[in-house]
Amino acid sequence: MTPTLPIITQLIGFIFLIVGLLFRTFLPKKINPLYGYRTSSSRKNPDTWKTANRYSASLMIFEGIALLFIGFIASTFPDSGAIGSVVGFLLFIGSIILLIGSTEKHLDKLFDKDGNRKMAKAQLKYKV
Numbered sequence: 001m002t003p004t005l006p007i008i009t010q011l012i013g014f015i016f017l018i019v020g021l022l023f024r025t026f027l028p029k030k031i032n033p034l035y036g037y038r039t040s041s042s043r044k045n046p047d048t049w050k051t052a053n054r055y056s057a058s059l060m061i062f063e064g065i066a067l068l069f070i071g072f073i074a075s076t077f078p079d080s081g082a083i084g085s086v087v088g089f090l091l092f093i094g095s096i097i098l099l100i101g102s103t104e105k106h107l108d109k110l111f112d113k114d115g116n117r118k119m120a121k122a123q124l125k126y127k128v
Helices: 004-025 046-074 082-110 121-125
Strands: none
Touching (some): 004 046
């Protein structure tokens, strides 16, 4: 029987790593409907677009490496069959939730609801 958990996590990890490296290397220059991190908050303006894509690419690379590592660790254990498939699927869903949640939180920290950069406290203090 083929070990499902290692295969699923390594495949997903490899895909995350490759996509993250592609996004990092070929950062989408313009807001587009096909390529890049596309949410309503990331598409507000070019600044939010660039920030979201750069941040999500780095996070995808990290998640890809983590999933590859989990896959290699899982390959040392006996196959769990259907349970391994479910765990692999949950790791995949969790990675997506972490990617979107972290990127949106990062955008919320840097930008207001209209996509304008928030001023740092030091800038607010000395604003004329």
